[in-house]
Amino acid sequence: MFRSPGVPTPDELEARITELRAAVRRAMAAGDRDGARGLRAELRDAERAWDDAVLGDAPAPAAASRNEDRRGLQPVREQVHQALTLLGAPAAPKLIGTVYAAFFPGEIPGQRLASLRRDEERSFRTAPYARPYYLCAALTADMLAPARGLLTVSTWPLERRIVGPLSPRADFLTSAIRLAEHAERGTPSPDARRLLWRFASTIPGAATGTVGTVEPAALAAAARAELDVHRDRDLRRRESAARRARDRLDDAQRLFGSRLRAVRESGRPAARNAAPDPAHDRETDG
Amino acid sequence: MSALSSLARVQAAAAGIAQPLATVRHCHLADAPLVLVPLKLAGEAAAPLAVMVGSGPGDPTLLAVPQPRNRDLRFAFAASLATIVLKHVETSRGAVEELPPGKDGDERIRYGDAPQLLVPNRGGVAFLRLMGRSTRFRSTEGQYAVDPAVPVLGRWLTWFADRFDHPGSSLLGAMTELLRLHWTTGQSSLEDGNLAALVGWIDPPDGLDGPSAAARAEDPVLCPPAGPTTDPTFDNEVLAPAIASYDRSGGDPRAEERLRAVLADQLTPTWELMWRAVGLLRELPEGASVPKRWERDRDAFTHYHQTFGEAYPQARRDAPVRAARRLHDLERAQDAYDAQRAFDDPLVMAEYRLGGQAFGGTVTDADPARLDETGKRPKLRPLLRVATQDPVRLDEGTTVCNAARPGLKGKIVEIGDGTVLLELTGGMGRKLTPEPGAVPEVGDRVCFTSLTEGSFGVAKFPDREDTPWTHGGPPGEYVPTAEDAEEAWS
Amino acid sequence: MTETAPDLSRLRGGAPPRNHDARTIAALTSNPGCARRGVMDAAAVDKDAVARALGFPAPFGQSQFAITRGNAFEAQIKADGCAELLALLRDRLGLTVPEVAYDDLESVAGNDARELRHSRTRRLVAQALESGDGTLFDHPLLRLEIAGHPAYLEPDVLAFQLAGRLHVIEIKSFAVVDGQAEPEQVAAAARQSAVYVLALRGLVAELGHDPARVSHDVFLVCPENFSNRPTATPLDVRPQLAVLERQLTRLVRVDDILAELPADLSFELGEELATSVRAVEARYAPDCMSGCEMALFCRDEARACGRTGALGRSVRDDLGGVDTIGTALALADGSLPPSDDLAETAEQLRTAARLRAEALGGALGGVA
Structure with a gap:
């Protein structure tokens, strides 16, 4: 095998990799983040060079293409809309993803969900009402601000899109009922059965049979019974907040919420507040 | 800790090298112990990451879980580990010894040998215990079926971990604890938990002394921790990227190989240390009681092996009577173990001399033929005066025995002014004149102690069906439930 | 206190006070006899930076696997309106069915400024104490004065309406296997939770209520056995509270130590740093390694002096x-x-x- 002069041998590369790994770890242990970042980049280069020298061209990773297939052909916003429509209540991206995977063909790519609400808001502000629906925020009942990490559909009545202190539970029960009823109409997949079990295990009286199995009708009945306890109190709060929102908020705010822009802690970059909901980003990235 | 061992620690610190705490080896050391160096994934109770295992320094096997969060891969790992551990168990039985039949005429046997597992530290023992707990209830049928060897491994690991709690047992050893039994370093016991630092103090590499070898051992980049916890910078900078690239590769064997390579880098230094430590222990002559304790280990092994087929996996919690009996057994074993070590080893006996429960010195006066004729029949009762500088804290009338030959017993007649007067009462033969050499002569150096082996009596415990109501009454027979078997391992 | 404050900031040599959290506050209770630690902590000196500048960085790194596991477990417990947490509190601790209210205090209308979050926490806790509104408060922000500086503290969850009292709920991802967890981890969780209880009692008292309405029983939520299923264990933190209260009052009394020190002493990073640090006596013991950033420096010093305590x-x-x-x-x-x-x-x-x-x-x- 010929090697052009100056190209390091695999042994040299290995020594280099060992050296760089040690250097990165030392930099991190000493709290030198910038130094570590530079070294880390060098390390990745050296690892790639080693891969090329020793392993040659890697075959196209099989897993990635399989994921592509599983995603299905629908745009992400369509998928999210379907899942939310089935759930019938504000939901976190994680639940939306699980519900879609359990009841629809394919999966919603996680990283796309993270930026979805921002994209929707941008689209609405550029051309209001150009689309038949938007995926938008749930609003907190007290401040009419976007609730952290919840998605809703713009065509829902405002009351449904507003969340008070009792709403997370009420919505969870509403979703349980709707998923159970949907499951009753067909033969639920193993993923769907697992999801229903997850719901049933946290609702009193919903898990009747053996551990891990759930009777959709029993789940729906138990969820209805608990929902009866919370519904009126929850609804009163949501309705009064919705009235306030109609009075005070413009269209865009009604969909994406109003933010506290005036108050700002000193020392924080100003851009942080103007950016569309950093708290939400943090949640979905994790 | 005592003034004696603390003094040794100070001496070690001043000398820059470990000091002996024992003159003989107090543990059994198999010819080919099974050494295991386990690593687990940080943040998880017992998610195995890798283990280096084998019974010879030149023959390690590396088992690794390329994605420790994947349940199937974990159980595949458990199955491979089971193959190695169970083979070691089965090949360590030796020839069968026939024993005299038991009280009710039962046939009794004892295996000629038993398996020995060695891990680097207490963390390694805890890991095997949890690994045992997480695998012994697995079902080999149904939806989450595992390889049949997995629950068998779980039961054996649980058994080994139980025996570890038994003072004086050598079936499972934590290397740091074994070394600390024989040497003291000039650092704190916290730092002794680092196997590399400990070995560095005992046997520093060329050109280094104890403190510099220990300082080198504390650098996780030069000297990977002995596990089961990995170094965080290794996790973040080396392991996580390697696992991520394995995940992305879609099962590319080369990605797995790279991951194995970085894990091997972490494990190999500890693997080598383990065998160096085995070598250090082997250089010490075996203590006189070690074979006797190993015989108890062989008994325990024989019993567990013989009844394995009929027994259920060990319960999650002991029933009250069993727990009380176990505690009592452990206390008795501790008592006997402490005494045996003292009789085997003058350096351990020195602790009792410092504490006043033993004294050593020179015989200054002896009347070996003295008879006590006050009773119906004359009895041989030689008198012995021993000059000692030790701080004797024994009462007159206390029964003592000779440390070098515990059969030779006596009673303290008088203590005072640097001497102890003893009346010897037994261990000199049956005649009215002592067997030759049985009674120490003037000028001999002797050591006597009130310590006895097994002063702790056997307590009686109710049978399980008679468990008192204060302890919940008789417990139900333990039968593993479906829930035990289905318990998620995620 | 007011007289000490300028001295204390001078000790930092212009560096901002370090932000305490429950872990560092809990660490204040260890080794009370150490003057060096006492002074540096009272002055909120960034000991981590000092130790690094002295060439003895504290070995307190965390593995990303542990961090990820911790975050994932907490997210799971709190998902879907704290569904799993509610089920656990109902099942184990008798929380009644109507008690499901959930308030997210991690940000206020998209803003996560600390003062805002703290004042909202205050308002909701006041409401809860007066009218009984509210059940679960997610990531409330509490304040505790540490030697004249406010420290902000963020318990995982506060639960109200368990027998009319406020309870701190701490979510930890270490496993409880057959009812047993690693004792050191439980002890650390108890010390941390005690800091939250203390801060919350302070708030309740400020609001004009009986501090005893904050329970000394905190609930530790951990994964059970080898699963992700949560289990709750009540933890009585009265002993930790007593130690903490005593040490925090002592912290105020660093004046005595300060009086003995050179008037121009400062821990400013620079050439004089080692000399300044050595000017304050330390009492190193091996336990320091588990909690104090200065431990490696002090160990080196103690060894060099041949201290038996090392x-x-x-x-x-x-x-x-x-x-x-x-x-x-x-x-x-x-x-x-x-x-x-x-x-x-x-x-x-x-x-x-x-x-x-x-x-x-x-x-x-x-x-x-």
Whole structure:
């Protein structure tokens, strides 16, 4: 095998990799983040060079293409809309993803969900009402601000899109009922059965049979019974907040919420507040 | 800790090298112990990451879980580990010894040998215990079926971990604890938990002394921790990227190989240390009681092996009577173990001399033929005066025995002014004149102690069906439930 | 207090005070006899930065696997309106079905400024105490004054309406296997939770209510066995609270220590740093390694001075409190005549040395 002069041998590369790994770890242990970042980049280069020298061209990773297939052909916003429509209540991206995977063909790519609400808001502000629906925020009942990490559909009545202190539970029960009823109409997949079990295990009286199995009708009945306890109190709060929102908020705010822009802690970059909901980003990235 | 061992620690610190705490080896050391160096994934109770295992320094096997969060891969790992551990168990039985039949005429046997597992530290023992707990209830049928060897491994690991709690047992050893039994370093016991630092103090590499070898051992980049916890910078900078690239590769064997390579880098230094430590222990002559304790280990092994087929996996919690009996057994074993070590080893006996429960010195006066004729029949009762500088804290009338030959017993007649007067009462033969050499002569150096082996009596415990109501009454027979078997391992 | 504050900020040499959290506040309770730690903590010196500048960075790194696991478990417990947490509290602790209210205090209308979050926490806790509104408060922000500086503290969850009292709920990702968890981890969780209880009691008192409405029982939520299924364990943190309260009052009394120190002392990073740090006496013990960022520096110093305490508190005690290795050895070999108060110790050390030498010399071995 010929090697052009100056190209390091695999042994040299290995020594280099060992050296760089040690250097990165030392930099991190000493709290030198910038130094570590530079070294880390060098390390990745050296690892790639080693891969090329020793392993040659890697075959196209099989897993990635399989994921592509599983995603299905629908745009992400369509998928999210379907899942939310089935759930019938504000939901976190994680639940939306699980519900879609359990009841629809394919999966919603996680990283796309993270930026979805921002994209929707941008689209609405550029051309209001150009689309038949938007995926938008749930609003907190007290401040009419976007609730952290919840998605809703713009065509829902405002009351449904507003969340008070009792709403997370009420919505969870509403979703349980709707998923159970949907499951009753067909033969639920193993993923769907697992999801229903997850719901049933946290609702009193919903898990009747053996551990891990759930009777959709029993789940729906138990969820209805608990929902009866919370519904009126929850609804009163949501309705009064919705009235306030109609009075005070413009269209865009009604969909994406109003933010506290005036108050700002000193020392924080100003851009942080103007950016569309950093708290939400943090949640979905994790 | 005592003034004696603390003094040794100070001496070690001043000398820059470990000091002996024992003159003989107090543990059994198999010819080919099974050494295991386990690593687990940080943040998880017992998610195995890798283990280096084998019974010879030149023959390690590396088992690794390329994605420790994947349940199937974990159980595949458990199955491979089971193959190695169970083979070691089965090949360590030796020839069968026939024993005299038991009280009710039962046939009794004892295996000629038993398996020995060695891990680097207490963390390694805890890991095997949890690994045992997480695998012994697995079902080999149904939806989450595992390889049949997995629950068998779980039961054996649980058994080994139980025996570890038994003072004086050598079936499972934590290397740091074994070394600390024989040497003291000039650092704190916290730092002794680092196997590399400990070995560095005992046997520093060329050109280094104890403190510099220990300082080198504390650098996780030069000297990977002995596990089961990995170094965080290794996790973040080396392991996580390697696992991520394995995940992305879609099962590319080369990605797995790279991951194995970085894990091997972490494990190999500890693997080598383990065998160096085995070598250090082997250089010490075996203590006189070690074979006797190993015989108890062989008994325990024989019993567990013989009844394995009929027994259920060990319960999650002991029933009250069993727990009380176990505690009592452990206390008795501790008592006997402490005494045996003292009789085997003058350096351990020195602790009792410092504490006043033993004294050593020179015989200054002896009347070996003295008879006590006050009773119906004359009895041989030689008198012995021993000059000692030790701080004797024994009462007159206390029964003592000779440390070098515990059969030779006596009673303290008088203590005072640097001497102890003893009346010897037994261990000199049956005649009215002592067997030759049985009674120490003037000028001999002797050591006597009130310590006895097994002063702790056997307590009686109710049978399980008679468990008192204060302890919940008789417990139900333990039968593993479906829930035990289905318990998620995620 | 007011007089000390300027002195304390001078000690930092212009660096901003370090932000305390529950872990660092809990660490204040260890090694109360150490003046160095006392002064540096009271002045909110960034000990991590100081230790690094001295060339002894604290080895307190965390593995990303542990962090990820912790975050994932907490997210799971809190998902879908804290569904799993509610089920657990109902099942184990008798929370009634109507008690499901959930308030997210991690940000206020998209803004996560600390003052905002704290004032909202105050408002909701006040409401809860007065009208009984509210059940679960997610990531409330509490305040505790540490030597004149506010520290912001963020418990995982507060639960109200368990027998009319507020409870701190701490979510930890270490496993509870057959009812047992690793004792050190439970102890650390108890110390941390005690800090939250103390801060919350302070708030309740400020709002004009009885501080006892904050329970000393905190609930530790951990994964059960080897699963992700949560289990709740009540933890009585009264002992930790008592220690914490005592140490925090002591912290205020650093004036006495300060009075003894040079007037221009400062821990500003720079050439003088090591000298300044050494000017304040430390009392290093191996336990320091588990909690104090300065531990490696102090260990090095203690070893260089031949301190017996560096070998462990029990070693020092066994040696009758003798402080240095040199003295202990000199007493043991008789080269140093003991003072009266050390006579007994010296006697014991001489005997110990003689017995060791005898046993190692084999003088008694094998002689009948």
